[in-house]
Structures are given as C-alpha cells and as structure tokens.
Amino acid sequence: MAQVKLNNVVKNYGNVKVVHGADLLIDDSEFIVLVGPSGCGKSTILRMIAGLETISGGEIVIGDQVVNRVSPKDRNVAMVFQNYALYPHMTVRENMAFGLKMAKEPRDIIEKKVNQAAATLELGPYLDRKPAALSGGQRQRVAMGRAIVRQPDVFLFDEPLSNLDAQLRTQMRMELKKLHLQFKTTTIYVTHDQIEAMTLADRIVILKDGYIQQVGSPIEVFERPANVFVAQFIGNPPMNIIKGKCTRVNGAMTLVAGDLSLQLPEDKYQDIAEGKSVLIGIRPDGIKVRDVEHRIREEWRKEATVNVAEILGGQSLLELNISNNRFIAEVEGRMKLHPGDKVTVGFELDRVVLFDPETTEAIA
Amino acid sequence: MREVSRDRIKAFLTLLPSIVLIGIFVYGFIGNTIWISLTDWGGVAALAEHPVKHFIGIQNYVDLFTGFLEGRFRQDMVNAVFYSVSLLAGAVGLGMFIAILLDRKPKGEDFLRTVFLYPMSLSFIVSGTIWRWMLAPQGGVNILPTYAGFKPLTFKWLSAKTTVLAFNWQNLLQIGLYLVAVITIIIGFIVYRNSRSKSVKWLAIGALSGLTAWIGGDMLPKALILEEIHGFNLATLGIIMATIWQYSGYTMALYLAGFNGISQDLHDAAMLDGASTSAYYTHIAIPMLKPITISAVIILSHISLKMFDLIFSMTGPDNAETGHPALNMYLTTFRANEFARGASIAIVLFLLAATFIIPYLITQYKQRRTR
Numbered sequence: 001m002a003q004v005k006l007n008n009v010v011k012n013y014g015n016v017k018v019v020h021g022a023d024l025l026i027d028d029s030e031f032i033v034l035v036g037p038s039g040c041g042k043s044t045i046l047r048m049i050a051g052l053e054t055i056s057g058g059e060i061v062i063g064d065q066v067v068n069r070v071s072p073k074d075r076n077v078a079m080v081f082q083n084y085a086l087y088p089h090m091t092v093r094e095n096m097a098f099g100l101k102m103a104k105e106p107r108d109i110i111e112k113k114v115n116q117a118a119a120t121l122e123l124g125p126y127l128d129r130k131p132a133a134l135s136g137g138q139r140q141r142v143a144m145g146r147a148i149v150r151q152p153d154v155f156l157f158d159e160p161l162s163n164l165d166a167q168l169r170t171q172m173r174m175e176l177k178k179l180h181l182q183f184k185t186t187t188i189y190v191t192h193d194q195i196e197a198m199t200l201a202d203r204i205v206i207l208k209d210g211y212i213q214q215v216g217s218p219i220e221v222f223e224r225p226a227n228v229f230v231a232q233f234i235g236n237p238p239m240n241i242i243k244g245k246c247t248r249v250n251g252a253m254t255l256v257a258g259d260l261s262l263q264l265p266e267d268k269y270q271d272i273a274e275g276k277s278v279l280i281g282i283r284p285d286g287i288k289v290r291d292v293e294h295r296i297r298e299e300w301r302k303e304a305t306v307n308v309a310e311i312l313g314g315q316s317l318l319e320l321n322i323s324n325n326r327f328i329a330e331v332e333g334r335m336k337l338h339p340g341d342k343v344t345v346g347f348e349l350d351r352v353v354l355f356d357p358e359t360t361e362a363i364a
Numbered sequence: 365m366r367e368v369s370r371d372r373i374k375a376f377l378t379l380l381p382s383i384v385l386i387g388i389f390v391y392g393f394i395g396n397t398i399w400i401s402l403t404d405w406g407g408v409a410a411l412a413e414h415p416v417k418h419f420i421g422i423q424n425y426v427d428l429f430t431g432f433l434e435g436r437f438r439q440d441m442v443n444a445v446f447y448s449v450s451l452l453a454g455a456v457g458l459g460m461f462i463a464i465l466l467d468r469k470p471k472g473e474d475f476l477r478t479v480f481l482y483p484m485s486l487s488f489i490v491s492g493t494i495w496r497w498m499l500a501p502q503g504g505v506n507i508l509p510t511y512a513g514f515k516p517l518t519f520k521w522l523s524a525k526t527t528v529l530a531f532n533w534q535n536l537l538q539i540g541l542y543l544v545a546v547i548t549i550i551i552g553f554i555v556y557r558n559s560r561s562k563s564v565k566w567l568a569i570g571a572l573s574g575l576t577a578w579i580g581g582d583m584l585p586k587a588l589i590l591e592e593i594h595g596f597n598l599a600t601l602g603i604i605m606a607t608i609w610q611y612s613g614y615t616m617a618l619y620l621a622g623f624n625g626i627s628q629d630l631h632d633a634a635m636l637d638g639a640s641t642s643a644y645y646t647h648i649a650i651p652m653l654k655p656i657t658i659s660a661v662i663i664l665s666h667i668s669l670k671m672f673d674l675i676f677s678m679t680g681p682d683n684a685e686t687g688h689p690a691l692n693m694y695l696t697t698f699r700a701n702e703f704a705r706g707a708s709i710a711i712v713l714f715l716l717a718a719t720f721i722i723p724y725l726i727t728q729y730k731q732r733r734t735r
Contacts, residue, residue: 052632073638085629089651098647099637146637 002063002153002186003028004049010057011044011210018044019210021058029184035197036207037233042190043158045207049188050156051075063153073102078147079156082163084139086131092118092142093127099150117145120179137168144176148183157189161196173199194234198222206230222283225353228360231281237317237328240287243357244280246272255280255352260323263299265350269363272354278363281353287329288346289318296346304345309337320345394714397707401425406702417704424708429536430587437709438533440687442594444716446529447604447688448668454608456660459615464645466616467623477620480613488610492677495606496522499678521602522679522686530595536587538577545574599685603675607668615660622653658724665720669713689713 004026011019019041026032034042047053049060051072059066067075078099086095093114100110118124121141131139140160147155160176161169177200180187191197197204198218206213206221206229214226225231225239232238244257246269253264253272257280264270272278292301307319307326316335320327322345329345337343354363401424403417428434462480466473483491498504499521506517531539552566577584626649634644650657672690679686681695689709697706 047632050632050636052635072632072635073640077636079633079636081629081633083627083629085627085633087630087634087648087652089654098634098639102638102643146633150637 003061004154004186004188005061006045006049006058007061008058009045009048009055009060011041011048011053012056017210019048022210022212024205024212024215026186026188029186031180031187031189031200031202032205033189033191033197033201033203034205034207035191035194035233036213037192039209040207041210042192042205042207046079046156046158046188046190049154050077050079075154076150076152077154077156078150078152079158080140080143080147080160082159084131084143084163086139086142086146088131091128091130092123092134092145095131095142096145096149099146103150113149114145117149120148120182121145136164137172140164140172144179148179151185153186155185155187155189157187157191159191160189162191162193169196176200194236198234204234206233208233223351223353224362225281226362228279228281228355231353231355235283237284237330239281239283239353240327241279241281241355242325242327244278246274246276246278246354248274255354258324260302260325262302262347262349262352264352268350268352269354272363277357279355279357279360281355282327282347282349283351284317284328284330286348286351287320287327287331288348289329289331289335289343290333292344292346296348300347300349301344302347304343306337306339306341306343308339309335311335397710397714400704401708401711403704405704405707406700410701410703420704424705425712427705428708428712432589435533435592436684436687437689437692438592439594439597439684440689440692441712443597443600443687444669444689446596447600447607447671448665450604451607451611451668452661452664454604455611455615455664456657458608458612459617459660460619460650462612462616463619463623466620467649468641477617480616482613483610484614486610488673489677491606491610492674495602495609496678499602499605520599521605522599523683524598524601525685526598527593527595528598530593533592533594534586534588534590535584537584538580541573541577541580541584545570545577548573597685599679599683603678603686606674606678607671610674611664611667615664618656618660619653622656623649626652662720662724666717669717 004024006022006024006026008021008023009019010017010021018039022041022045024032034045036042044053048055049062051067051070055068059068061067062075062077087098090098096114096117097110100113105113114127115124118127121144123138123141123145126134126138126142131142134142140163143160157176161172164172173196180200189196189200201218203215203217204221205215208229214221214230216224216226221230221234225234228241231241242257244255244260246264247254247256249256249261249263253270255262255264255278288295302322304320304322304327307321309319310317311334313334314332316331316333316337318329318331318335318337320329320343355361356363400417402419402421404420404423405415405417409415428437466477466480470476500506501518501520501523502516505521506519508517510516548566548570552563552570555566556563630648631644634648639647670690671688672694675681675686675688675691681691690713693706693709693713696702696709700706
C-alpha cells in the first residue's frame, strides 16, 4: 500500500499536449476514480502511473520513490485492463501465477496465493480452464485475481467493467467495492461511467481535455460542482442550467430568469453584485412535485406545465415549463401526468449553484 | 424445391469440375503411382509401347531400405532428414529472431522487412547459382576473412567429404527403437502436467523400447548384410545455408504478422506482471503463436522434402554427398528408366510428407469440431 503523488505531470505526443500539468495527491488505501469523456487524458494518466507511457514533464511519486524512470515491473503496481488482457494460452491458474512466477516466488507459495485469490473471487472451479472457456464476468474476475495475487502497492483499473452487460456490471461494481474494503489497497480507477465513479470513489477526479476540472468526494462534486462542465457531466439527467440575473427584490437577493423569480436563501450568495448575470444550476432531483407544501418554502413554489413525462419505474422524469424556462425534474414515484397538465413544483433552492457565464466557473 | 437444397445443388455443380479434375490428376495419379511402385516396370524394355509389368508386391520398398544396391537412396534419405531438421531449426529460429528484432520497431522497419523477405521472390535456380559462386572453394564466403587481414577459409562448402554423426544402416532397427524411446519419453514429460496416467504410459513405452534396443544390441535383426555407414555430410551445409537464407524471411513474415496481431494490452500486462522483454517473448508471444510455428514447420518440412532445383543448381543432380531423394527419384525414373523403383521413391516421399501433414489436419479438424 502506498501514497501516489502527481506533481505537475505533463504528457505530450509530439506537439500535441494531452495532459497539462496534473497535480494530485492520492492517499494510502484511497479509492480514486478518474472520470471524463473520451480523450480527456484519464487513461494516459493511468498508463503513466503504471509506467506504460513515458512522462513528458513533472514527476510521479509512488510511496516515497519518484518513479519517472522506473520500469513498470519495478513499480509494484497491478493493472486490470478493459479487455482483461488474459494470456489466452494459459489456464486461469497459470494466468494468476504468472506475475509471481516472474518474481521467482517458490512454487508452494505461488500455489497458496493463487488458491487464496481464487477462493476470494470464487474462481476455484475454473482454475484449470483457459480464458476462452470463461464468460465475460469470469474473465473479469481472473483479471482481478491476477492483480490481487501480487499484493501490489497500487491497483490500477482501466475501464474494467465496460465490456460487461448492465446487470453484471452492477454486480461486479459491488464486488469491487467489497474487495477494496477487504484489501484496502490504494486504487486508481478510470471510467467514463459516472455511476461507477459515484458509487466506487472515495474521491472523484473529473478531467476534460487534459485538465483536472475538480477533485472531490462524490457528494461534493454532485452538490458543489466547480464549473458547468462538471455540473453537466456528473449526474444523469445532467444539472439544469439556465441563464438569469441576480437582483434585490424587496431587499432580498433574488434570481430572475425570464418570468421566473426565485429568492435566494439568506445564507447563500448574498454578497453577489446587484444585476450580475449568472448561470443558475439546479439538479433535476432538486425540483419536487409531491408534498410540496410541507417540504418547500412558499416563495420557492411555482406553477409548472408538463411538456413530457417519462416513468422510469421507481421515479419519473418530467420536462417542465416553468415561467417560460425549460427544466428537467427527477421526481419520486410513478407520476401519471400528461402533456399540458399543471402542477405545483418546489425548488430546493438551498442546493442551487451559480456559475459565472463568462468563465463557466462556480461562483463562491 | 426448397431454397436450401437448390443452393446445395448449385454449390455441388460449381465444385464438380474441380472435384473431377483433382480426382483424376491428383488422387488418381497418386493411386497410379502406388500401383506402379508395386510392379517391376523398368529396365531395358521400359519404354516399349506395351511395357511388361509384373506385380511384385512391396519388393521395391524392401530393396530401397535393405537392398544391397540402393545405398545411394539410403544416403539421400539420411541427407533429407538432416537437411529438413537443419532447415527447420535454422529458418524457424532465424526467422523468429529477425521478427523479434523487427517487432521492437527499429527505424526503417518497413525497409528491413522487405530486405529480409526479398530472397523468397527469387527462383531456386537463381539463388542456387548465386550461392554456388559464393561458396566456391577459392571465392565468395571463403575469402571474406582476407578483407579483415585474416587467412582465407579453406572449407569446401559443397564438396567436403567429411561425415559427422555417422551410423551403421545395419543397425536401423536399434536406431529406430532408440529414436522411439527418446520421442516417447519427451512426450511423456510434456504430458505429465496434464495427465499423470497418460504420461506413465508414454514413459513406459519409451523405457521398453529403449531397453530393447540397449539389451538387444547385436542380437537385433540387421537391416543389411554388409556394414553401410551414413551420416550428416558436411557438403550439405552450403545447401542448408542457402535454403535458410531463402526461407528465413518467409518465417519472419509469418511471425511478424503474428506478433503484430498480439494486443498491446497483453504486452503491457506482461510488463506489469514483471516480465522482461525476453520473458515476454518466451512465455507469452511465442507460445501464443504456436499455430504459426506449426504451419511454418509443416510448410518448411514439405519444401525440404521436395527440394530439387536448389540442389540441382548448386551441386548438380548426381553429386552423392549432397543427394536428395527427390533428385534420386528423377534420376531413377527418367535417366535409368526404372519407373517402378522411381515410383516407390516418390511414394516414400509422399508418405513422409503425409506424416507431417495428417496429424496437423486431424488436430485442426478436431479443434473446429469443438468450437
């Protein structure tokens, strides 16, 4: 187990810069998820930590050793790949034992460690099969087994669940979490799936175009996104962002967007400049439709017209027109609403986030 | 008529001409050659309009292996075995080595690949002639050291008289038993990991034949009445070199295509598992390319068994030291007009090639069935 430190890490491919000075401190036994759209540099960062890519600038420290020039095999890291990367000509047992064999561990210890890992991952009955005779989920387990047996300082996962079907993915996600709780190994996990990021991470790192956008706990990045990109990338459906202005109405700081005016809570955004243009961010689950009278202050209740209602089972998605602004609301239960229906909605305005329309950064 | 059966009829009709042609010109002629090899067609009246042929059973084959006058064929067979084994080891080994070097993506990889593959495109007659010049006693390879100030080499690449690994053909049975022993014991050890009981069976067969050969010794029946020494003629070294030169580029291309087909992730995984570059090739890449190795071995063993033109152009058809069964077949059939004897040599070669190909086809077929 070890701490991992990225100091101003840069990666260039020729003249193209794909990682722009990433700084990150990953604590011992922390589970960090790197998330972002394709081409954001998340896999490149992971591969640089693994030693599979050279580092163009800055330094990477694992434990207390700068590893910029250390070869992958001497970094004591283990990696699970998206396509599993199992050795097809070897049995499950041989696949899991390969790293130990290369480390010249004695046979009986290899045997013991492989059997232990196989028991943890419920791979016992498959040890003598070749990867081709395994299902996707089993292969994934073998790939994890291969990483576990070596007892590395750091686990690296490169989109390990994206080749699995939805049901299996949920199941494996849980198991991954359990494994981390059991082994407490520092883990760096790359994904483009924000649900994986939210459920697995101690802290999430959101990347875009090679820049780190925000680092924080899942709830932090969900509730207090650092900029519009994070607000829209994390959360499904994404955060509602509408253009508006801050003005004082009867002495209270109020958000105005078209015909909609919402009074800001007394403890938030009070020192904002009068008349400043802002982007108003409200999470879809911050718009309530049921029991609004009991849950939401009166000045945050508004009349809305339903454009579309989608029932998802446990909850419903509503597209609402509120004073000529379009909002998506994620509400509890099966709301049997039809286009044109009128409902009273309540905004949880204590959760509102304001962004600067020019920089798209969140306003403190 | 249903669509499927109509399709089948169309497919059958399309294939029919080639089935008929292959049936006649390949299998029919193989059958005819087998028949001829069982007769006594040959001698002075062999080219008569209606030559006299008598069925004599396998006498031709018996003569080839144990007949007093067929020592030349036996030497050719021994040459062919050493030639095949050296070519396989050389061309597969060198081709694999060059492929590994090129797989490391050196500068000018494309150019080098073409350079190494180029010899393949030459006709054997051309490369044979070039190599004959290069291996001439007072020229080419032998004078290379003089450029560095050393004495020239004196080795006679194509006409050396030395024989190494010599053995007495009289002891054919004993040698055969030793070979069986070595091979089965090796198989026994390979099988050991998967199945102990099978392994024990193989080892038992190996031990038994080894013991029989050892204890039996001089009491085993002799293949010949007189001592007849054969071995690895060093004069074939030049021919082996030329063939390796011509074919290692081909195996290189096979392996390079295989290496390129291995996913980068597998390489990365091996690196993270602590494998050095050489361990990556020995434990991962080369074992993964087993099908390519098998194909290369089959194709090359085939080529080496049929080799004719290269030897013809390098040392002529009737140089005893560098003889080859295919040349012998040609000389026996078309110079000596011993058609039946020639046919039996052809069938021996055919069966030898089949011993390489048939097991391969069977395993391929089984694999396809299990898929």
